[in-house]
Amino acid sequence: MSQQTKCQPLKRVGLIGVPFEKGQKKYGVSIAPAALRSAGLIERLKDIDGLDVKDYGDIEVPSSERPVDVDNMAHLPLVSACNKNLSDKVSQVLKDGRVAVTIGGDHSIGVGTVDGHYKVNENMILIWVDAHADINTNKTSESGSVHGMPVALLVKELSDYWPYLPTMDWQVPKFSIKNLGYIGLRSVDKYERLAIEKYDVPAFAMEDIEDYGIHKSIDHVLQRLDPKGNKPIHVSFDIDSLDSLEAPSTGTPVRGGLTLREAIKLMEIIHATGRLRAFDLVEINPALGNDSDRKRTIEAGMSVMMAALGFSRRGMTPRGILALNCIFCETDPKQNDMIDVEKVFEEYFSKLPNNQSKYVINEGISKMISRYFDGKVNAFPLFKVSINIDRKPVKIPWTLDKADKLNETKLKKRYQYVKMETTKNE
Numbered sequence: 001m002s003q004q005t006k007c008q009p010l011k012r013v014g015l016i017g018v019p020f021e022k023g024q025k026k027y028g029v030s031i032a033p034a035a036l037r038s039a040g041l042i043e044r045l046k047d048i049d050g051l052d053v054k055d056y057g058d059i060e061v062p063s064s065e066r067p068v069d070v071d072n073m074a075h076l077p078l079v080s081a082c083n084k085n086l087s088d089k090v091s092q093v094l095k096d097g098r099v100a101v102t103i104g105g106d107h108s109i110g111v112g113t114v115d116g117h118y119k120v121n122e123n124m125i126l127i128w129v130d131a132h133a134d135i136n137t138n139k140t141s142e143s144g145s146v147h148g149m150p151v152a153l154l155v156k157e158l159s160d161y162w163p164y165l166p167t168m169d170w171q172v173p174k175f176s177i178k179n180l181g182y183i184g185l186r187s188v189d190k191y192e193r194l195a196i197e198k199y200d201v202p203a204f205a206m207e208d209i210e211d212y213g214i215h216k217s218i219d220h221v222l223q224r225l226d227p228k229g230n231k232p233i234h235v236s237f238d239i240d241s242l243d244s245l246e247a248p249s250t251g252t253p254v255r256g257g258l259t260l261r262e263a264i265k266l267m268e269i270i271h272a273t274g275r276l277r278a279f280d281l282v283e284i285n286p287a288l289g290n291d292s293d294r295k296r297t298i299e300a301g302m303s304v305m306m307a308a309l310g311f312s313r314r315g316m317t318p319r320g321i322l323a324l325n326c327i328f329c330e331t332d333p334k335q336n337d338m339i340d341v342e343k344v345f346e347e348y349f350s351k352l353p354n355n356q357s358k359y360v361i362n363e364g365i366s367k368m369i370s371r372y373f374d375g376k377v378n379a380f381p382l383f384k385v386s387i388n389i390d391r392k393p394v395k396i397p398w399t400l401d402k403a404d405k406l407n408e409t410k411l412k413k414r415y416q417y418v419k420m421e422t423t424k425n426e
């Protein structure tokens with residue numbers, strides 16, 4: 001388990017679309033924001049309990065450029081102009097008190113998202129989830145595509161390795177490479193490796209994830225970057241971090257990547273820190289592959305984003321329901337059949353602030369109830385239970401399985417003081 005301190009996740013989200021693809025050579029990654037929106041992204045995000053979603057629309061993306069004299073760096077002026085707009089927008093969303101959620105676009109847009117985030121939260125840490133390290137300069141890149149260079153543009157430690165970049169004056173690399181971590185690497189160029197080693201960047205390549213598992217891997221990265229666990233987190237998630245079987249519609253797929261399950265788990269862990277402040281989802285290219293590839297890739301991207309923003313695979317309780325931890329913890333009911341249920345609950349409820357709903361549905365409680373009744377009772381959302389102790393009704397607003405599943409006679413015999421009935425929750 002992570003030692004990181006937990007704070008409440010921010011329930012307000014601002015969505016930004018970036019229909020930009022000039023950071024790489026293939027057509028199609030620019031249509032991802034539209035494809036995700038028409039696949040129902042906003043509705044699905046709004047379905048996440050309590051999430052307030054505001055769509056800030058798409059960034060204006062310039063289309064014509066005056067060429068500049070920089071070697072091996074395709075469409076620099078376009079990349080620069082798009083990222084400048086994006087940086088401003090990300091800062092604005094964060095200042096509005098929302099998590100900045102950006103849909104790319106290729107990964108060159110990481111320059112704008114991180115720049116905009118850094119301007120608001122200088123203590124941010126950056127988790128780059130990707131098959132590639134994207135830390136080439138124009139001198140080390142084999143492709144000349146800027147989507148392989150955003151990290152090198154962002155970090156101050158590498159600024160001397162760049163020539164003067166016309167049009168990029170707006171972006172001053174101030175972010176330190178000491179605040180960067182990688183997850184999912186498996187296609188790293190030689191000079192990229194050198195940079196990672198030189199600065200001792202915590203980089204969990206696929207072989208490390210194989211060794212440690214995704215949970216320990218991200219715990220380790222978070223621990224290294226922010227041992228006290230109080231810094232804002234930026235996750236820049238390249239869909240190609242996923243195995244290409246999971247997400248085939250992307251420009252530079254690499255096999256042997258994260259499973260969707262690992263990526264979801266990763267984002268659940270980051271969500272649980274309560275410190276996620278920016279999330280980029282990039283490199284989905286709906287123009288690549290067939291219909292099923294496209295659907296699978298978009299679905300995978302959405303699932304990862306939803307996990308980042310609080311969707312729970314366990315299911316979510318209806319609104320207004322309070323989740324809490326198991327309240328039987330301190331006493332083992334098995335030791336004493338006459339456990340004072342009433343007292344336990346009274347104590348528990350007296351601790352609840354008045355304004356909180358007293359309907360309680362929780363997995364921990366369900367398990368305890370089940371254990372208390374020798375596994376004969378399963379707690380189940382949507383049903384309310386009342387318990388009589390010594391014929392005095394004790395209103396227990398938790399939830400139980402249907403009455404017909406209870407073996408009432410046995411229950412009565414063993415727990416003479418407890419009679420149970422279930423009613424449907426209103």
Ligand SMILES: NC(=[NH2+])NCCC[C@H](N)C(=O)O
Binds near residue numbers: 134
């Ligand atoms: N975000 C990405 N898909 N990056 C791919 C980069 C591939 C290669 N390392 C390059 O620099 O061109």
